[in-house]
Amino acid sequence: AAGVIQSPRHLIKEKRETxxxxxxxxxxxDTVYWYQQGPGQDPQFLISFYEKMQSDKGSIPDRFSAxxxxxxxxxxxxxxxxxxxxxxxxxxxxxxxxxxxxxFGSGTRLTVV
Amino acid sequence: xxxVTQMEGPVTLSEEAFLTINxxxxxxxxxxxxxYVQYPGEGLQLLLKATKADDKGSNKGFEATYRKETTSxxxxxxxxxxxxxxxxxCALSAVLRAQKLVFGQGxxxxxxx
Numbered sequence: 001a002a003g004v005i006q007s008p009r010h011l012i013k014e015k016r017e018t019x020x021x022x023x024x025x026x027x028x029x030d031t032v033y034w035y036q037q038g039p040g041q042d043p044q045f046l047i048s049f050y051e052k053m054q055s056d057k058g059s060i061p062d063r064f065s066a067x068x069x070x071x072x073x074x075x076x077x078x079x080x081x082x083x084x085x086x087x088x089x090x091x092x093x094x095x096x097x098x099x100x101x102x103x104f105g106s107g108t109r110l111t112v113v
Numbered sequence: 114x115x116x117v118t119q120m121e122g123p124v125t126l127s128e129e130a131f132l133t134i135n136x137x138x139x140x141x142x143x144x145x146x147x148x149y150v151q152y153p154g155e156g157l158q159l160l161l162k163a164t165k166a167d168d169k170g171s172n173k174g175f176e177a178t179y180r181k182e183t184t185s186x187x188x189x190x191x192x193x194x195x196x197x198x199x200x201x202x203c204a205l206s207a208v209l210r211a212q213k214l215v216f217g218q219g220x221x222x223x224x225x226x
Contacts, residue, residue, distance in 0.1 A: 043216050102147075102214055
């Protein structure tokens with residue numbers, strides 16, 4: 001079965017650089033969620049999109065932005081990277097009705113040096 | 114707002130021991146409840162879920178019952194295996210379209226042979 005695809009799997013950037021993370025949801029899933037997970041921490045919600053519109057916003061820094069495209073894939077853009085941005089970034093998708101659960105991608109490990 | 118509280122870890126057990134990981138929640142209305150598992154270096158996998166009071170979710174020998182009267186969703190397994198070693202997250206979402214998952218802090222489980 002198709003899963004949520006994230007790219008790249010690993011990314012190393014220097015401070016003040018820009019990074020773009022991509023997420024391809026399961027076909028026919030209309031909602032995408034982005035989470036950030038620091039070492040030894042629980043995933044923190046960043047932002048979500050439903051039918052290509054932002055549906056909710058969490059603790060996402062102003063330096064970050066995201067969008068969902070017409071094919072439902074989503075991109076998380078991170079600018080002026082800081083050391084503290086080093087984390088695992090997960091994307092999840094759902095078919096909207098949450099009773100079906102959320103499917104997570106394998107994540108992108110971002111390291112800022 | 115909605116929140117999830119898990120028993121603090123880490124938890125270390127011997128193989129074939131009985132497992133309980135406590136999870137309680139605070140939410141308005143009737144949320145959906147989930148347990149996710151994260152193996153080292155991997156993403157979050159849905160372990161089981163329950164969408165209404167008294168529902169029992171089960172998968173791979175794990176069980177959890179949605180208890181509205183005690184606002185709990187404790188995870189249990191009768192006989193754990195070394196391969197169950199992972200981090201377990203309890204989570205909830207409001208039962209509306211495109212609602213984010215709210216996670217507990219996670220419980221690291223280690224099973225010794």
